[in-house]
Amino acid sequence: MLDPLQIIRLVEDNMRAHGLPFPAPRESLYSWAKPLNLPEKGSPMIYTGGLYQLTPYIVSVVESLSKTEDLRLTSMAFRASRLLSALGLSGLVVRPKADVASYIERVLRSIVELLREAGVKVAYAYEDDMYSGVILYDLGLDSLFKENAVKVYRALKSRGAEVIITVDPHTTHIMRSVYPKYVEGYDLKVKSYLEVLAETGFKVERRDRGDIVIHDPCLYARFESIIEQPRTLLGNAGFKVLEPRRSGRMTYCCGGPIEGLAPKIAKTIAKTRLSELAEKPGVIVTMCPICYANLKAVSDEKVEIEDIALLLRG
Amino acid sequence: MRAWVEAEAEKCVYCGFCEPLCPTLYPGGHRGYGPRGRVNIAFNIVRGGKHTGETLKSIYSCLLCGACNLVCPAKIDIVGVIRASRALGG
Numbered sequence: 291m292l293d294p295l296q297i298i299r300l301v302e303d304n305m306r307a308h309g310l311p312f313p314a315p316r317e318s319l320y321s322w323a324k325p326l327n328l329p330e331k332g333s334p335m336i337y338t339g340g341l342y343q344l345t346p347y348i349v350s351v352v353e354s355l356s357k358t359e360d361l362r363l364t365s366m367a368f369r370a371s372r373l374l375s376a377l378g379l380s381g382l383v384v385r386p387k388a389d390v391a392s393y394i395e396r397v398l399r400s401i402v403e404l405l406r407e408a409g410v411k412v413a414y415a416y417e418d419d420m421y422s423g424v425i426l427y428d429l430g431l432d433s434l435f436k437e438n439a440v441k442v443y444r445a446l447k448s449r450g451a452e453v454i455i456t457v458d459p460h461t462t463h464i465m466r467s468v469y470p471k472y473v474e475g476y477d478l479k480v481k482s483y484l485e486v487l488a489e490t491g492f493k494v495e496r497r498d499r500g501d502i503v504i505h506d507p508c509l510y511a512r513f514e515s516i517i518e519q520p521r522t523l524l525g526n527a528g529f530k531v532l533e534p535r536r537s538g539r540m541t542y543c544c545g546g547p548i549e550g551l552a553p554k555i556a557k558t559i560a561k562t563r564l565s566e567l568a569e570k571p572g573v574i575v576t577m578c579p580i581c582y583a584n585l586k587a588v589s590d591e592k593v594e595i596e597d598i599a600l601l602l603r604g
Numbered sequence: 605m606r607a608w609v610e611a612e613a614e615k616c617v618y619c620g621f622c623e624p625l626c627p628t629l630y631p632g633g634h635r636g637y638g639p640r641g642r643v644n645i646a647f648n649i650v651r652g653g654k655h656t657g658e659t660l661k662s663i664y665s666c667l668l669c670g671a672c673n674l675v676c677p678a679k680i681d682i683v684g685v686i687r688a689s690r691a692l693g694g
Contacts, residue, residue: 294664430690
């Protein structure tokens with residue numbers, strides 16, 4: 291395992307320098323939506339919080355950190371990373387995984403298209419789709435988290451958001467259950483796009499699309515009670531939903547939340563979960579970019595893993 | 605927050621019901637990588653104990669996945685205790 295205090299310092303440095311926890315360009319958060327020409331003000335507003343878009347960078351960072359964990363070069367790597375960051379060259383340190391980046395773009399565009407098909411027209415804040423601060427909260431960086439949360443809330447309100455539609459479990463949880471404790475007067479209504487689609491009775495007129503195995507993300511299943519909605523949507527889209535040994539509230543974590551702190555432990559957990567999911571036939575469906583990346587990293591070509599948005603979109 | 609962590613962690617009766625559900629316990633290698641160990645590390649720290657490299661690893665290797673919260677008979681908010689412990693400085 292890596293030195294947690296060094297990881298925390300790296301996240302803090304990047305957050306203060308770029309408003310993101312990893313050295314990624316700001317534009318990477320909203321470039322996916324440029325071709326869609328969405329209205330930049332209004333409600334409901336799709337708010338990604340950046341987790342999907344940061345995943346290709348996280349994958350690259352984790353790959354680098356895994357190497358330093360093996361070679362015990364962590365301190366040297368961190369010193370180099372901080373020096374480059376101070377020189378404004380941090381962009382040279384992390385290159386996003388290109389295949390993951392294009393996959394993520396497809397997922398996010400599919401979510402907007404699914405909402406459109408369900409009759410939900412969304413606004414999108416583009417430059418103001420700021421990072422939600424999930425990692426800051428998880429690491430216990432409370433004052434930095436609060437400072438960022440207030441900025442995010444003000445930016446969304448200035449764009450006319452009253453209802454925000456989130457796209458991943460971490461951002462849904464942080465915006466719905468954590469922000470109200472840190473932002474005075476917080477009044478945004480927060481819904482996951484899966485909840486929104488389920489409420490509209492969204493249905494894809496296709497039948498017999500085969501078996502799929504569902505992997506519940508911990509935050510949806512245990513903290514936000516989003517369990518039935520994805521099953522209903524997938525069933526309505528013609529899939530036969532199979533349950534792994536541990537599912538629903540009793541789901542098993544993919545290991546992703548500690549991939550940057552303890553890459554070896556995270557990988558062992560991902561392998562355990564993948565083997566459970568692979569006990570059943572069919573495509574494995576994820577609803578979280580971290581679950582997707584972490585399970586994908588330990589899978590081979592025999593296992594198919596797909597984000598729920600792409601399966602629903604068909 | 606410190607008082608809350610202390611009161612919450614003090615409820616632990618060391619039953620260990622939380623341990624079979626924790627994904628990090630087995631790959632971590634010792635009980636500091638499970639919920640019972642982490643809660644008691646957090647308790648010792650708020651009572652004035654000092655962190656070592658290994659106790660920091662215990663606290664920061666938690667996934668915050670919440671599996672342990674489901675089964676704790678003392679109804680300890682284990683995830684809350686561990687996250688708060690981080691916020692208090694590890």
